[in-house]
Amino acid sequence: MNENLILAETPLVNKHKELGAKLAPFGGWLMPIQYSGIIEEHNWVRQNAGLFDICHMGEFMIQADLAKSNLGNLVTIDLDGMPFGACRYGFMLNEQAGIIDDLLVYRIAASEWMVVVNAATTDGDFAHLKKHLTGATTLKNVSQSLGKLDLQGPLSADVLEELAGPGIRQLRYYTFGYFKLLGEKIIISRTGYTGELGYELYMPNNKIPQLWDKLLSDKRARPIGLGARDTLRLEMGYSLYGQDIDKNITPLEAGLGHFIYLDKEFIGKASLLKQKQNGVSRRMIYFAADSRRSPRHNYRIVYKGREAGAVTSGSFSPSLGIGIGMGYVKDKIALGEQVTLSENSVSINAKVTEKPFYKNGSAKSGEIK
């Protein structure tokens, strides 16, 4: 990809520059990678509250009656079973069950939905929905006018309460509500990509800079770049679209079958059922290195002396102080088995492990077990 192509900018690009951020292209956008340093920012989110500019992601507003449209066929989520005010994670699949995108669906009312998608796939997702949606539906791409900030970390409720009121504490994990902030009634969901207690705030773009400043005026909150967002999500074993999953990989191969609701029809279901019956030819594994040395994207995964696959994501884990990663292998490799991750002269010993790597996240704190 030519990085000199014109990059889109969020409403906060000048704020990032003033804060001394390192900016780089991501998904067609010029985004802040780090401010003070990835490790410091990562640790701040694990212990305090971090604010992320996520205005690059896409949002669609959809009106569709499930009985009179085929919206349910376009995602793997049980839309019918969703209470109003709930969020669900799932996929849009192609006929081969490859992942067109991973997404969040918000049920606003019986026939009213918000769908949140990845930045680089926004236009393609929209085209797919437009092409396949039938029945009396309206579909609007509001990505250009709706911004998003993520506030994540164990202190995020304390910080947000000052602005949104005590009602924010009533939000349970994977639910959302409307809150009045800066004169706007906006959607805030208790969701995120870090494993910590956290919120995603959907605010019109013209008020995003004001919201950013207001949240950062609380010294418990600091700006966090995409570098730490990546290490935080990898410690949780969350997949990154375009790197760990894509249109040639199915949710079963990715180990994400539990986000598939099979008791309905949807595009890709036939292929998925076939794969379920015949078994997958590759599967995602997670591994922890025995040192600070870190596996990287495309390092070979060697098992019992033979090449078994390749690393899709790998990094140093600031919380654990070791290298961690994930990748696809053709063999069935049990938890606890040894693998070697290598490239040229580099050879890293690692143990296959379960996810999440980091087990002390506050995401579900306060939930009734």
Add this chain to the structure above:
Amino acid sequence: MIIPDNLFYTKDHEWARLAGDKATIGITDFAQSALGDITFIDLPKPGAKVEQSKWCATVESVKAASDVYAPLSGEVLKANTDLTNHPELVNKSAYDAGWFAVIKIADLEEKSKLMNSVQYKEYVQGLSK
């Protein structure tokens, strides 16, 4: 950007501090800043022979692994083992506590291929344009 006067520099942002027939080597402040948080360093072992402009160490940051090339040829006398558990010393002190190795210089003539601090400063300024 710190660029001490008394050192010699490469285009790949390594430095060498010469003292008699020995040289202490490391990476520059520009390099550590560009790499970000350094998490691991694979250092050359004492006794190993390194060759000017050839691989001699690997530096890993959170984002990537990068090769380090020897500013001069010679035999490694000592490696900075403090970096094994504290690679962040290179971020904090690239020219002092964050040194990589001491080598016995094989050929002092190779110094002519290195930049002095004034030349390196100009070179770095040219990169950021």
